[in-house]
Amino acid sequence: MTIDNSYKDKKVITIGVVSELTGLSERQIRYYEERKLIFPERKEGKSRKYSFNDIETLIDIANKIEEGTQTYEIRQDMIKKQKLKDEKEIKKQMIQGQLNAHFGIQKKHYR
Amino acid sequence: MTIDNSYKDKKVITIGVVSELTGLSERQIRYYEERKLIFPERKEGKSRKYSFNDIETLIDIANKIEEGTQTYEIRQDMIKKQKLKDEKEIKKQMIQGQLNAHFGIQKKHYR
DNA sequence: CGTGTAAGGAATTCTGACACG
DNA sequence: CGTGTAAGGAATTCTGACACG
Structure with a gap:
């Protein structure tokens, strides 16, 4: 349960790939960050990087929103x-x- | 030993991140592909995507080359x-x- | 052989804003 | 509130080539 988080938690995936993997638009992904639901990494004003864990979280978020739950x-x-x-x-x-x-x-x- | 390859084998990482993670230049990474040592994924003429496994392979390659081994x-x-x-x-x-x-x-x- | 680099183009990502409902 | 979109700029990636050794 605490093994092999090495990969799952590494923030290495760009927003385009996250979009493909989750089926969410980049707009949605950025918005959920604005609402403090996910926290990509950004080095020196560079582009956002997400982990596999972030992707799973995003899928959960998407499901809840479909059910009518608000981001808050x-x-x-x-x-x-x-x-x-x-x-x-x-x-x-x-x-x-x-x-x-x-x-x-x-x-x-x-x- | 066969568990959680789900993440390790997924080709989702761009060459820039691979470069940071391995310390190799993009030139080197592309060259090792030319020599058939690694096989990134490319969807419809898009950019290369690497897996964590590819990164480990690259590190092994880099070590061997330092020892004087040729790509062949x-x-x-x-x-x-x-x-x-x-x-x-x-x-x-x-x-x-x-x-x-x-x-x-x-x-x-x-x- | 393995790697650096300048070159020009294409694809990606970013932000702030307007729109709709 | 959550999401789409057009806009303009910045950063990323790509290829083919010349260079050195």
């Missing part, structure tokens, strides 16, 4: 989901911290 | 390796065929 709502949902994810991560780290405090040093004995 | 030799090696791979695949299928001929139908009884 989509954004709220994305923020909410991210928040939940962050909280889980923090909890996980806290529990790990507790465990380490109690058993961290002893661990060495087992190995 | 690199190509021969690639052909040889491909041949070995094909032969293994055929053998595998033949053995599978034999097994199926003997036990193929009975398999159903076990399940």
